[in-house]
Amino acid sequence: MLLTxxxxxxxxxxxxxxxxxxxxxxxxxxxxxxxxxxxGAGKTPFVIWFANHIVSLYKTKNVAVLCHAKARDELELLxxxxxxxxxxxxxxxxxxxxxxxxxxxxxxxxxxFEDTRLRPAYTVRLDWGEPPRRxxxxxxxxxxxxxxQDHPQPDLVLKCYGxxxxxxxxxxxxxxxxxxxxDAAGSGIWAVCGIGNPExxxxxxxNFGVKVxxxxxxxxxxxxxxxxxxxxxxxxxxxxxxxxxxxxxxxxLRNSPRVYRCVQDLLLLPLEEVKI
Numbered sequence: 001m002l003l004t005x006x007x008x009x010x011x012x013x014x015x016x017x018x019x020x021x022x023x024x025x026x027x028x029x030x031x032x033x034x035x036x037x038x039x040g041a042g043k044t045p046f047v048i049w050f051a052n053h054i055v056s057l058y059k060t061k062n063v064a065v066l067c068h069a070k071a072r073d074e075l076e077l078l079x080x081x082x083x084x085x086x087x088x089x090x091x092x093x094x095x096x097x098x099x100x101x102x103x104x105x106x107x108x109x110x111x112x113f114e115d116t117r118l119r120p121a122y123t124v125r126l127d128w129g130e131p132p133r134r135x136x137x138x139x140x141x142x143x144x145x146x147x148x149q150d151h152p153q154p155d156l157v158l159k160c161y162g163x164x165x166x167x168x169x170x171x172x173x174x175x176x177x178x179x180x181x182x183d184a185a186g187s188g189i190w191a192v193c194g195i196g197n198p199e200x201x202x203x204x205x206x207n208f209g210v211k212v213x214x215x216x217x218x219x220x221x222x223x224x225x226x227x228x229x230x231x232x233x234x235x236x237x238x239x240x241x242x243x244x245x246x247x248x249x250x251x252x253l254r255n256s257p258r259v260y261r262c263v264q265d266l267l268l269l270p271l272e273e274v275k276i
Contacts, residue, residue, distance in 0.1 A: 008135055021119035022094055025101045028064075030121040034113020036144045039196020039220050041126045042160065042169050044074050044244065045264050047110045048081045050124070060105050061085065066093045067110040071221055074110060076247035094118055114145055123154040129161045158268070169200070171208045172265035174240065177255035182210070188237035194218035194225050194245045201242055205262070210240070218245075226250055233258060 024030075033050065035041035044067075051063055061084045067074045069091040078087045086104070090096040094117040097107050112118050113125070132144035158166040174182040182189075191212045193201045198217045205212055216232060218225055225248040232239060238258050246254065246261045253259050 005135065007138060020117065022098075022117040024120050025097065025107070027102045028097070028100065028104045028107045030097055030118060031106060031108045031124070032112045032118050032121045033109065033124045033126070034111055035126040035128065036113075036132055036146065036148075037128060037130060037196070038143055038145050040198070040200060041128060041196070042167070042200075042266070043111055043126060044077060045169065045266055046124070046126060046158075046167065047108055048078065049266055049268065051082050051085055051108055054106055054108075055084075058105075062103075062105040064088060064100050064104045064107045065110060066090055066096055066107065066112070068093075073221060073244045073247040077244050078110065080247070113151070116151075119152075122156075123152075124156045124158065125154040126167065127157050127159050127161075129159075166268060168267045169204065170265055170267070171204050171262045173263045174208070174210070174260050175263065176257050176260045177253075178257050180257060182238070182240070182260050188213055189240060190214045190216065190232065190236035190238070191240045192216040192218065192229060192232055192245070193242060194220060194222040194248070195242055196220045201262070204264075205240065208262075212240070222248070226253060229253060229259070 031050070033043050033047050035043060047065060051065060054063055055061055064086045065078050065082060066088050067078060069089045072089070075087060075089045088096055088100070093109050093112045093115055097109070097118070100107060109118060130143060132138060132147050137144045138146070160167045160169070189210060189212050191202060191205055193215070195201060198215070202212065202215055214236070218228060222228070225245055229239065229241070229249065230253070238260060240260045240262055242262055243264055249259070
């Protein structure tokens with residue numbers, strides 16, 4: 001509880017001194033995709049979907065996507081999935097958005113939910129039914145980074161859980177570096193996950209029909225993931241990884257027939273509501 005109180009005090013002080021709402025951009029439409037969860041909310045897959053949706057809806061590819069400078073895996077994934085967009089890793093989304101303002105029609109922030117300088121913006125919150133209600137729900141001891149009252153009402157809230165979700169995340173295919181698809185009925189399959197919510201990945205594998213023999217959890221954005229996976233492959237006949245984890249691997253593992261990348265897809269309903 002003491003750690004939470006210290007974190008809460010520093011959070012309020014930092015926002016009051018350094019993160020006051022900024023001036024609006026003069027040209028680009030600013031979009032912030034976030035969640036109350038500290039990690040594993042599906043923000044990056046949704047940003048990828050949203051960027052493609054903007055292209056189909058407004059017929060422009062003049063889009064920039066901003067992600068955090070420390071999340072190199074997210075940067076590589078966004079570049080791979082959105083080769084037509086400009087993807088920028090930055091430690092200051094607010095400053096970068098202002099620098100890019102006149103060059104783009106749309107600037108999408110992958111996260112940035114806690115940076116209250118990013119106002120005004122079209123804000124999308126992915127809702128997993130886990131709103132922070134008490135101080136003890138906050139990081140560093142809980143799953144959330146802030147409280148509901150710390151943020152204005154978002155423009156769009158998308159339910160990601162339970163019956164009839166607005167957004168449904170699922171694995172579309174599982175393929176290795178030589179283009180072979182996984183035989184879901186095979187044995188000796190390990191799943192190694194280094195994202196914010198590994199249980200969701202393991203659940204998606206189960207829904208896909210894969211029988212996993214062993215699961216291994218690594219830290220989120222784990223920079224030692226490649227090294228750890230090489231050790232795991234000494235015991236595991238085949239390993240399943242997320243798309244984001246795959247981006248941390250060197251060429252030898254990316255091309256290995258024993259390393260399978262789980263390609264994620266999402267279905268969003270009702271589509272007509274996602275307009276900016």
